[in-house]
Amino acid sequence: TSLAAALDALPKVELHCHIEGTMRPSTLVDLARRNGLDLPTSDPAELYRYDSLDSFLEVFWMVQSALGRPGDWARLAYESVVDSAAHGVVHCEAFFTPARHLAAGQDLAAIVAGLDEGLAAGEAETGARCLLIADMDRAFGPAVGLQQVQALAALRHAGARGTERVIGVGMDSTERGIDPASFRSAYDAARAAGFRLTAHQGENSPASAIAACLDILGVERVDHGVPVMDDSELVSRMVGERVPITVCPTSNVVIANVVDRLEDHPYARMRTAGLLATINTDDPALTDLDLAQEYAAVAAAFGYGWDEMVHIALDAVDACWLDDAGKAALR
Ligand code: ADE
Ligand code: ZN
Numbered sequence: 157t158s159l160a161a162a163l164d165a166l167p168k169v170e171l172h173c174h175i176e177g178t179m180r181p182s183t184l185v186d187l188a189r190r191n192g193l194d195l196p197t198s199d200p201a202e203l204y205r206y207d208s209l210d211s212f213l214e215v216f217w218m219v220q221s222a223l224g225r226p227g228d229w230a231r232l233a234y235e236s237v238v239d240s241a242a243h244g245v246v247h248c249e250a251f252f253t254p255a256r257h258l259a260a261g262q263d264l265a266a267i268v269a270g271l272d273e274g275l276a277a278g279e280a281e282t283g284a285r286c287l288l289i290a291d292m293d294r295a296f297g298p299a300v301g302l303q304q305v306q307a308l309a310a311l312r313h314a315g316a317r318g319t320e321r322v323i324g325v326g327m328d329s330t331e332r333g334i335d336p337a338s339f340r341s342a343y344d345a346a347r348a349a350g351f352r353l354t355a356h357q358g359e360n361s362p363a364s365a366i367a368a369c370l371d372i373l374g375v376e377r378v379d380h381g382v383p384v385m386d387d388s389e390l391v392s393r394m395v396g397e398r399v400p401i402t403v404c405p406t407s408n409v410v411i412a413n414v415v416d417r418l419e420d421h422p423y424a425r426m427r428t429a430g431l432l433a434t435i436n437t438d439d440p441a442l443t444d445l446d447l448a449q450e451y452a453a454v455a456a457a458f459g460y461g462w463d464e465m466v467h468i469a470l471d472a473v474d475a476c477w478l479d480d481a482g483k484a485a486l487r
Contacts, residue, residue: 157452159452159455159461159462159465160448160449160452162462163244163448163451163452163455163465164243164244164448164452165244166244166448166451166465166466166469167244167246167469167486168243168244168245168246168447168448168451168469168472169245169246169247169248169434169469169472169473169475169476169486170240170245170247170248170249170250170436170437170447170472171248171249171377171400171402171434171436171472171475171476172251172379172380172402172403172404172434172436172437172438173240173248173250173251173436173437173438173439173440174216174250174251174252174253174291174328174438174439175232175233175236175250175251175252175271175288176216176219176220176223176232176252176253176439177216177219177438177439177440177441177442178232178235178236178239178240178250178439178440178441179219179222179232179235179441179442180235180239180441181200181201181203181204181441182200183231183232183235184200184203184218184219184222185198185200185203187222187223187224187228187231188222190224191222191224191225191228193221193222193224195218196218203215203218204441204442204443204444206411207413208412208413209330209359209360209411209412209413210330212411212412212439212442213329213330215442216439216442217256219442220253220256220257221256221260223257225270226266226267226269226270226273227270228270229266229267229270229271229274230270230271230273230274230277231274232271232274233270233271233272233273233274233275233278233286234274234275234277234278235274235278236250236274236275236278236286237274237275237277237278237279237281237282237284237286238278238281238282239440239441239446240284240440240446240447241278241282241283241284242446243446243447243448243449244447244448245284245447246283246284246285246486247284247285247286247287247473247476247478247486248284248285248286248287249286249287249288249289249323249324249476249477250286250287250288250289251288251289251290251291251326251328252267252271252288252289252290252291253290253291253292253293253328253329254267254290254304255292255293255295255296255300255301255304256293256296258304259296259300264304264307264308264311265311265316265317268288268308268311268316268317268318268319268321268322269316269317269318271288271318271321272317272318272321273318275288275318275321286321287321287322287323287324287477288318288321288322288323288324289322289323289324289325289326289352289354290304290305290308290322290324290325290326290351291325291326291327291328291329291356292304292305292325292326292327292328292339292342293327293328293329294327294328294329294330294331294334294339295329295330298338298339298340298341298342301327301339301342302341302342302345304342305325305342305345305346305349305351306345308322308325308349308351309345309346309349309351312349322351323351323352323477324351324352324353324354324477325342325343325346325351325352325353325354326353326354326355326356326379327339327342327355327356328356328379329356330360331356331357331358331359331360331361331365332360332361335365335368336355336357336365336368336369336372336373337368337372337373339355339373340372340373343373343374343375347374352376352477353373353374353375353376353377354375354376354377354378354379354402355369355373355375355378355379356379356380357369357378357379357380357381358378358380358381358382358383358384359380359382359408359412359414360412360414361383362383362386363383363384363386363387363390364387366378366381366383366384366387366390367387367390370393370394370399376399376400377399377400377401377402377475378394378399378400378401378402379401379402380401380402380403380404380408381401381402381403381426381433382403382408382414382421382422383422384401384422384426384431385422385425385426385429391429391431394431394432395429395430395431395432398432398474399432400432400433400434400471400474400475401426401431401432401433401434402434402436402475403423403426403433403434403435403436404435404436404437404438404450405418405421405423405435405450405453405454405457406418406437406438406443406445406450406453407437407438407439407443408421409421410443411438411439411442411443417457418453418454418456418457419457419458421457423435423454423458424457424458427468432471432474432475433471434468434471434472434475435447435450435451435454435468435472436450437450451465451468451469454468470487473486473487
């Protein structure tokens, strides 16, 4: 439709995108071959199959394990910028989650430098910009998370390549059975080191866990935040303080199965309540979509027209972590 075409051209900000989740299936096949990784199938169309958050995370881990050398991170990052910019992304704050790679002996400095090299090449070609958020993988526990934060802070202090691009710290992976408060020291260390703070919460956990992220971890944004509407006090507070929620509606349908159809997603109620709820892709290659398609799908599901979609795009500018001049340049 013409709305979909206009949304493709609309300059957009992406605030919830895992860079590993942007890996083209063809790149996965190629990297797996070079790095001696066995894939369950060599048919690119069949690689990204899952039916729950747990089985999705296994696919995500397979993608991560294909990243064996610094050059692989650079290729991933370059392709990520080029692919998203082709659909109107002008500014991205992308997650990377290195715990698995660090446990396997990779060097954090080499990962960040590899990402920086690829992102810089993609930026030079497209004019888009991509900053990074270092996510802790909750499955590895809070002690490993704290170590990761300390290692990043040390690299930044030493002026290591690409560390100025890593503006924030977050956490992702499984939520079940994990108390977000257990990551308090990691968040305290990240704040003290000058990182911006966010956390995945409410993909697979109740509203009380979102409140804990705000109260105990001091996060500035919440990634997913699906059950927020269950707690009216939490809603008033997040509306009043304009705490951004980076919502990934299609991901919530196809990955976490939070709702069966986009039409049943609380996103529209979140907007009506006045929440700063943005639209994001989460893992666009693994769900076979791009940010423009995500905008179009949300518009179709809730009957939003152009003006409402532009409003949402501008809210994402407000929610990003650039300074006022950087935000003004995006409006
Ligand atoms: N890492 C990548 N995608 C994720 C998701 N949807 N939930 C938790 N961790 C993730
Ligand atoms: Zn995510």
